[in-house]
Amino acid sequence: MSADYIAFTEAVYKKTGIDLTLYKEAQMKRRLTSLRDKRGFTSFQNYFNALRTDEQLFQEFLERMTINVSEFFRNRSRWDVLQKQILPELAADKSRIKLWSAACSTGEEPYSLSILLHELQLNGSILATDLDESILNRARAGLYLEKSLREVPQALRSAHFLKTAGGWKVSEQLKKLVTFNKHNLLKDPYPKGIDLIVCRNVMIYFTEEAKADIYNRFSDSLRPGGILFVGSTEQIFNPHKFGLESAGTFFYRKG
Numbered sequence: 313m314s315a316d317y318i319a320f321t322e323a324v325y326k327k328t329g330i331d332l333t334l335y336k337e338a339q340m341k342r343r344l345t346s347l348r349d350k351r352g353f354t355s356f357q358n359y360f361n362a363l364r365t366d367e368q369l370f371q372e373f374l375e376r377m378t379i380n381v382s383e384f385f386r387n388r389s390r391w392d393v394l395q396k397q398i399l400p401e402l403a404a405d406k407s408r409i410k411l412w413s414a415a416c417s418t419g420e421e422p423y424s425l426s427i428l429l430h431e432l433q434l435n436g437s438i439l440a441t442d443l444d445e446s447i448l449n450r451a452r453a454g455l456y457l458e459k460s461l462r463e464v465p466q467a468l469r470s471a472h473f474l475k476t477a478g479g480w481k482v483s484e485q486l487k488k489l490v491t492f493n494k495h496n497l498l499k500d501p502y503p504k505g506i507d508l509i510v511c512r513n514v515m516i517y518f519t520e521e522a523k524a525d526i527y528n529r530f531s532d533s534l535r536p537g538g539i540l541f542v543g544s545t546e547q548i549f550n551p552h553k554f555g556l557e558s559a560g561t562f563f564y565r566k567g
């Protein structure tokens with residue numbers, strides 16, 4: 313790593329608590345270098361000096377480093393398994409279940425969970441967290457473009473969304489089950505006694521060391537028998553190392 317980039321990661325850590333060295337380096341550096349160049353800075357030092365005082369530039373940096381793409385029921389077939397098998401099993405001997413959508417981005421994932429709880433008539437609550445406060449404000453607003461809903465069938469659209477001039481607005485009943493909080497997976501304490509953790513399409517950005525730490529902490533966060541649901545490129549190769557066992561493709565059960 314160049315001294316200029318190392319100094320940049322240290323300065324960013326001091327300002328935001330975000331440790332860039334725990335993200336895969338080549339990928340992160342490439343993304344940030346192209347943004348820095350686009351804004352006309354020739355070194356990370358100059359770029360950081362500007363980020364310190366220019367809020368807009370800082371927001372742009374945060375957006376570039378976090379990558380916020382999401383959609384409702386992303387990889388639909390897994391959500392079908394969640395609906396038909398996993399959620400009913402988790403709720404079998406409990407009156408209320410606790411779900412956590414970690415790295416939830418613009419909110420499509422926690423609202424998809426909320427739809428399933430309503431459809432299955434289950435009692436539960438959904439904690440939805442992300443590193444990026446501005447993305448959480450968009451999630452709280454709950455307004456989406458057509459392309460985010462391409463996996464949402466007509467019956468669910470009618471039941472849970474209102475079509476407005478600005479897009480599709482999630483219903484108040486969906487919102488009621490979801491609480492959005494800022495949370496850094498690499499740093500903040502994890503909630504306890506969770507029945508289902510959904511954490512998808514963020515682990516790909518972390519180093520092996522950071523991933524192992526997060527899996528251990530997810531395992532601690534789950535109640536025995538609880539389930540971790542990961543993204544489609546994020547299989548865990550040695551789940552037992554973290555006290556987890558496979559419970560179907562992209563699902564892991566805490567022992």
Ligand SMILES: C[S@@+](CC[C@H](N)C(=O)[O-])C[C@H]1O[C@@H](n2cnc3c(N)ncnc32)[C@H](O)[C@@H]1O
Binds near residue numbers: 383443496511514
């Ligand atoms: C590609 S989105 C994934 C959204 C959703 N989980 C999905 O699969 O559709 C990645 C999200 O991870 C968040 N993120 C990145 N680093 C994080 C960290 N250290 N702690 C919590 N969230 C983080 C980003 O802000 C971004 O919203």
